[in-house]
Amino acid sequence: MTLQRQVGFWIGGLAVLALALYVLRGILLPFVAGLALAYFLDPFVSRLERLRVPRVVGALAVIGTFVVVFIVLMLLIVPVLATQLTAFVARLPSYVVQLQALATEQNREWLQRVLGDRLPDVSRSVAELVTQSTGWIASFVQQSLWAGGATFIYLFGLAVITPVVAFYLLKDWTRMMDKVDSWLPLPHKETILGLMREMNIAMAGFVRGQATVCLVLMIYYGMALSGAGLNFGLLIGLGTGFLSFIPYVGSITGLMFAAGVAIVQFWPDWTMVFVILAIFGIGVFFESYVLYPNLVGESVGLHPVWLMFALFAFGALFGFAGLMLAVPLAASIGVLTRFAIRQYLASPLYTGVTRPEPLGGPARPER
Structure with a gap:
């Protein structure tokens, strides 16, 4: 089978899979x-x-x-x-x-x-x-x-x-x-297995690691805001930790809601407002320098902007199921994109250098 037919086969298979997921999204x-x-x-x-x-x-x-x-x-x-x-x-x-x-x-x-x-x-x-x-x-x-x-x-x-x-x-x-x-096709089995292992590392690092980060932050913010006496502290705290699935989005969103509620609730006592701000300052420091480096790491390769785009795109296509599929699919697409870039950088299309012909000119076909 030629390379062109192989590429067509896999693209067709992916198209059929995407169509099936879209039809069965309900x-x-x-x-x-x-x-x-x-x-x-x-x-x-x-x-x-x-x-x-x-x-x-x-x-x-x-x-x-x-x-x-x-x-x-x-x-x-x-x-x-x-x-x-x-x-x-x-x-x-x-x-x-x-x-x-x-x-x-x-x-x-x-x-x-x-x-x-x-x-x-x-x-x-x-x-x-x-x-x-x-x-x-x-x-x-x-x-x-x-x-x-x-x-x-x-x-x-x-x-x-x-x-x-x-x-x-x-x-x-x-x-x-x-x-x-x-x-898996035998000629490309090792390459595909290597890509699958890289995808697994990316998905495991983000899905398992970031889910653990969210759980810890939900417990921390829920207990801290409720202990500080903030109205709706448990709701805001759990929501902040849950939205932390996208790095820093949860902290910023929770800070806005918590600060607004704290100002209305405690005004003109600025002490409690600063306590709420300190809770979020500690949470952001803990997330950035303790939880994220140890539980997620830098090997994931999911940029927050790409992650947000994937969540919106797959959510719009497949609903709530698309939101759950967005992260593993985004990680897989990222791995495949990096592999394609590596192949391109090693190809004559990028280097402009073709393979040198053997001495004596091109080989003649045997009779």
Whole structure:
């Protein structure tokens, strides 16, 4: 088979796979979540297997432990979060209005010099924009997230199917990987296996490492902000840690919400506002210099801008399942792109140097 036909074959296979994922995107989420959970928990099952625990038993023990811990956490945290989220959305317009009032009262002379007679119109426009935005957010949360029995049934199905899928994948993980390896084209098997190992390092470093970072930050910010007495501290803290899946985005977003709530809640006591800022300063330092270097490292090769683009692109194409697929696919595309660049830099297309002909001119075909 010529190189052109090989390239066409693989491009066609990828196109068919992408089309299948797009057509089936409505039912993908439980299976993608199960695959992600199995990939995340596979090191624990493999470690038990090295201790001579049968893989079926190890997979069942790991999945069972995860499900029990998850259910306990959900029963303890979800009611509190639901209450805080509903109250936060309801009070968000008043928070914004109070922040606007504090900003204009403290800087009225400066704003008057800059805006002149337009200050009342600008303030009114900002207030109307904020009211409309917060009203849209409130209706979205109440109607899209919490209302409707279909959502509950879908989440229930997700909670039931995902652990089952993860268990079967964990049980047969080694056998499936061996089977996939046996399907690889023999002339290029070592090259493909090398690329797959590089992809695994990138995905493991980011998915497992960054998920651990998010979990630690969720615990830290949730406990610290709640302990400081900040209104909706648990909600803001857990949201900050969860959004830290994209480096620094969670910290910046959480800081904005926490600082705004703290100013309205504690004004004019600046001491508590500085306490909230200090909590985020410690969190950013801990994330940047302790957690990220040790748990994620520099070998991942996922730039934050590329990661955000991948999340938006795959999310728009495949919904929530696309969000879960975005990171491994982005890491895989990054590995393949670096491989293609290495091949290009070593090719005559870049160097301009072709292979020298042997002495005596080109070889003549034998008769």
